[in-house]
Amino acid sequence: MPATSPIHLVVLFGGRSAEHDISRVSAFNVLRSVDRDRYDVTPIGIERDGTWRRCSDNTANADATAIEIDGDAVNPFDVLKSPGTVVFPVLHGPNGEDGTMQGLLEVVGVPYVGSGVLGSAVSMDKAMAKTVLGAHQIAQPHWRSIQRYQVDQPDFDQMLDAIVDELGEELFVKPANMGSSIGVSKANGATELRSAIDMALNYDDIVIIEEAVTAREIEIAVLGNEELSLGSIGEVRPAADFYDYEDKYSDGVADVVIPAVLSPAIEAAVRETAVAAYRALRAEGLARVDLFVNEDHPEPSRRVMVNEINTLPGFTQISVYPQSWEHAGVSHSDLIDKLVDLALQRHQRMSAHHVDVISTRDDQ
Ligand SMILES: Nc1ncnc2c1ncn2[C@@H]1O[C@H](COP(=O)(O)OP(=O)(O)O)[C@@H](O)[C@H]1O
Ligand SMILES: [Mg+2]
The missing domain is CATH 3.40.50.20 (Rossmann fold)
Structure with a gap:
């Protein structure tokens, strides 16, 4: 010390x-x-x-x-x-x-500690995050977003029908700007979709609609600014129909398996995808990248898909982020040290950026 x-x-x-x-x-x-x-x-x-x-x-x-x-x-x-x-x-x-x-x-x-303004904002807004991931060709479930004003438009019902045609009957509906599964629900068909949208609109003005995928839920802890390290990979096995609020925070409800049992090829794809998502979304310090994994998906490029990234993941006793590091041999206390060091490094780096204009002309 x-x-x-x-x-x-x-x-x-x-x-x-x-x-x-x-x-x-x-x-x-x-x-x-x-x-x-x-x-x-x-x-x-x-x-x-x-x-x-x-x-x-x-x-x-x-x-x-x-x-x-x-x-x-x-x-x-x-x-x-x-x-x-x-x-x-x-x-x-x-x-x-x-x-x-x-x-x-x-x-x-x-x-x-953690990501800057842009990385935090983009990662928090699921519509923006998905747009950026899409631009980087990072696989994710097919999705659409709608904004509150569209609900009152005369063609709204047709729009919902078109979404069901495109994404399928089984859908996930979420507020763009939330977490902990708050406002998230599953809908089957256009009628349920409409009430799921109304529910999600209680939390945000923008709602995401996604195809429901059949996949395992894999989470990976990422740490670093420029050079990144990855914790042990975790798998959450929701007790309910999906990984809801109750599952996330009541001990013993959902199963968390660390390390997740994955084939070497899929494990490599998980790591690579997590790093790509972290960098694309400008995360810094830490983030937990949540993925959907289906080793049997007929399209190989869709076997590993990103669900979301959390730039300030849960740190509760049963949260995956600290457990994932603990499993990798990094205690909670060491993890906090690393996060503080990364915060100081980032601050130093940002402070070194020029705030004055450097003349490119040779004015002697
Ligand atoms: N497209 C999807 N297909 C299948 N399950 C999903 C899908 N999207 C979300 N889920 C389920 O809902 C949970 C919460 O959704 P998520 O997008 O992670 O919201 P939050 O930001 O609130 O955690 C996920 O952990 C998963 O169990
Ligand atoms: Mg989630």
């Missing part, structure tokens, strides 16, 4: 998001694992109304599983402006994982 003063690590959690509670569980796990000799830790909880509070640390409480948002209200700028600070936004979903918080942190000029 360097003899210099410890890094001031601000752990942000909660937030104005439907994934507020999950974030409190993720943060609990981070705060419990972080090396207190290396970091001077400040837990900052963000209430649903946006108030920032300096929270008491209840990680020593044996019965607790989530950080409580208590303590005095603080001015965000005062927290972020203190010297030697690195921020770990342990925030999921809108207002945390979508580039908005990253924008604030960029403006303040504080190093932070």
Whole structure:
């Protein structure tokens, strides 16, 4: 350990998001694992109304599983402006994982864990992410998106029929800008599709409609900025019809198998696809890339498809991202160290970019 003063690590959690509670569980796990000799830790909880509070640390409480948002209200700028600070936004979903918080942190000029504004925003919006993956010829389920204004147009029903014709009767419908399976549902045919769209529109103005694929769900942890490392590959076996909210956060509901049993060729394709998606979507620091794998798919190029990428994946006790590293021999505490180092590296690199104009003329 360097003899210099410890890094001031601000752990942000909660937030104005439907994934507020999950974030409190993720943060609990981070705060419990972080090396207190290396970091001077400040837990900052963000209430649903946006108030920032300096929270008491209840990680020593044996019965607790989530950080409580208590303590005095603080001015965000005062927290972020203190010297030697690195921020770990342990925030999921809108207002945390979508580039908005990253924008604030960029403006303040504080190093932070994870992807920048663009990578966060593009990855959070499933329609944008799919557009970018498509442009990079990365395989994914066939999809369409619709916007709220289209629902009231006279040809909307015809449009739904056309989507069913194109993508098939069995469909997945999701809000573009969410996570944790919130607002996600399965629809069979045009009538169910319509109510599934109405449900998803409660969460966002843009809705994704996808062909339902028959495939295993494979997740892989990626770490790095320029040079990337991959954790052990995980497979989730949903207990329900699909991997829903309950499955994701109630222990013992879904099965998580690490390492996933895959043929060498498929495993190589999973790794290659995950790296391609991470780079295409401009992820940095960390991300979990979720894929659909069907080794028997008649089209070889569709045996491994990307479902989505999460730039601030869950860090709960049963979340795949930290488990995947643990299996690969990286403890939670080492993982946090690596993430903070990557945040500092990225900050240094970005700070080195010229902000003045370099003259290309020879004006002597
Ligand atoms: N096209 C699809 N085919 C089959 N299952 C799907 C499809 N899209 C989503 N699912 C199921 O729904 C779950 C949640 O969808 P996902 O797109 O990952 O949303 P979220 O961002 O909320 O996690 C997936 O983990 C999977 O079980
Ligand atoms: Mg998902």
